[in-house]
Amino acid sequence: MTQTSPHVDTRVILGADVGKASIVVKRLVGDTPTKGGTLTIANDPASIATALAELGHIDLIVCEVTGGYERALLNAAVQAGLAIHRADGARVKAYIKSNGVRAKNDAIDALWLAVYGQDRFDKLKTWSPPAQEDEAFQALVRHRQDLLKAQTVVKNRRKAPTCDHIVTFLDDELAFYAKLIKDVEKEIEVLLAANTLIADKEKKLRAITGIGPVSARILIAMLPELGTVTRREIASLAGLAPHCDQSGTSTKKRPMTGGRDLIRSTLFLAALSAARHHPTLKLFYDNLITNFKPAKKALAAVARKLVTIANAVLRPDYKPEVVLLN
Numbered sequence: 001m002t003q004t005s006p007h008v009d010t011r012v013i014l015g016a017d018v019g020k021a022s023i024v025v026k027r028l029v030g031d032t033p034t035k036g037g038t039l040t041i042a043n044d045p046a047s048i049a050t051a052l053a054e055l056g057h058i059d060l061i062v063c064e065v066t067g068g069y070e071r072a073l074l075n076a077a078v079q080a081g082l083a084i085h086r087a088d089g090a091r092v093k094a095y096i097k098s099n100g101v102r103a104k105n106d107a108i109d110a111l112w113l114a115v116y117g118q119d120r121f122d123k124l125k126t127w128s129p130p131a132q133e134d135e136a137f138q139a140l141v142r143h144r145q146d147l148l149k150a151q152t153v154v155k156n157r158r159k160a161p162t163c164d165h166i167v168t169f170l171d172d173e174l175a176f177y178a179k180l181i182k183d184v185e186k187e188i189e190v191l192l193a194a195n196t197l198i199a200d201k202e203k204k205l206r207a208i209t210g211i212g213p214v215s216a217r218i219l220i221a222m223l224p225e226l227g228t229v230t231r232r233e234i235a236s237l238a239g240l241a242p243h244c245d246q247s248g249t250s251t252k253k254r255p256m257t258g259g260r261d262l263i264r265s266t267l268f269l270a271a272l273s274a275a276r277h278h279p280t281l282k283l284f285y286d287n288l289i290t291n292f293k294p295a296k297k298a299l300a301a302v303a304r305k306l307v308t309i310a311n312a313v314l315r316p317d318y319k320p321e322v323v324l325l326n
Contacts, residue, residue, distance in 0.1 A: 011030060011060075011121065012028070012059045012119070013061075013062065013114045014114030015062055015063075015111055015114030015116075017064075017113065018043065019106070021043055022041060023043050023073060024039070026039075026114050028117075028118055029114065037108045038111075044072060048076040048270065049079070059083065060083045060084070061083070061085070061119075062114060062117035063085075064086070064088075064113065074129070077127075083126045084126060084127050084213050085124040085126055087113065087124075092113060095112075100214065131193065133195045137221055138222070140188050140191065141218055141220075142262075144184045155174065158170045198220060205220070208310060209281075210272075212273075215267075215269065215270045219267075223237060223238065223264050223307075227316070231308040235304050235308060238267060238303075240300060264303070268300070268303050270306055271300075271303035275298075275299060284302065288301060300309050
């Protein structure tokens with residue numbers, strides 16, 4: 001939801017540089033920072049709520065993603081009825097750099113977050129709290145992936161020729177991770193049984209040949225925009241959209257850059273299955289190979305098709321005759 005723009009001269013933006021223990025804020029009215037310097041707030045709900053009430057009228061608060069430490073500020077802003085935008089750190093850093101600023105500290109970052117919010121006010125979407133069930137599902141799916149990574153590290157160490165003296169410890173560690181993974185998977189099943197909305201999404205995604213239960217759950221958890229954006233936007237979020245990298249008469253290849261953690265690798269694995277078993281995508285893949293397309297690029301194209309199909313089937317206006325599932 002974008003903001004209704006008040007007059008720029010009177011628009012009040014609060015830039016908030018969030019840290020683990022404290023938050024440094026800077027109030028910007030129009031193009032002029034408020035006199036009196038910066039304000040440092042303890043990063044706890046009570047202190048944030050008190051500070052926001054004392055600061056008076058605010059049109060928009062801008063903070064960055066900081067590994068979850070921004071959540072208290074986000075919740076306090078919503079409870080106070082204030083609009084808040086959680087900005088992508090890379091975009092903000094690029095914006096600051098484009099203005100020729102090299103100095104950096106908490107106060108400077110807070111000021112430039114406010115300037116960023118003032119400059120792009122009409123284009124910034126406000127944050128709204130996700131459903132608790134969605135957050136729990138995402139946390140469980142991500143934790144399962146983290147456990148699998150840790151388990152793989154131990155498995156690889158177990159195969160090393162110099163691990164004879166610690167084999168027992170490694171076996172115990174593998175058994176421990178196996179139990180944890182099984183427990184997490186049980187919790188995921190319980191959540192799916194209790195949440196028909198998430199379960200329905202999983203069912204629709206698993207109906208697509210190539211997408212199994214694990215892939216479906218990762219897509220739902222890590223790509224919540226599925227079904228709400230265009231096919232080009234979902235391909236970009238998945239890191240499967242080719243981007244131009246050309247200048248003058250050069251004809252460089254279009255690289256696929258960016259994308260969410262886990263999503264691209266998950267879709268590539270699903271594409272391996274779809275390229276063999278999905279009638280439509282198998283034909284698509286075979287045609288690319290026949291026309292001398294490198295296998296990796298052909299597989300990427302299948303993965304891009306998969307995520308656009310997944311996006312289509314989760315749309316409210318989805319029509320089965322438009323997108324083939326099998």
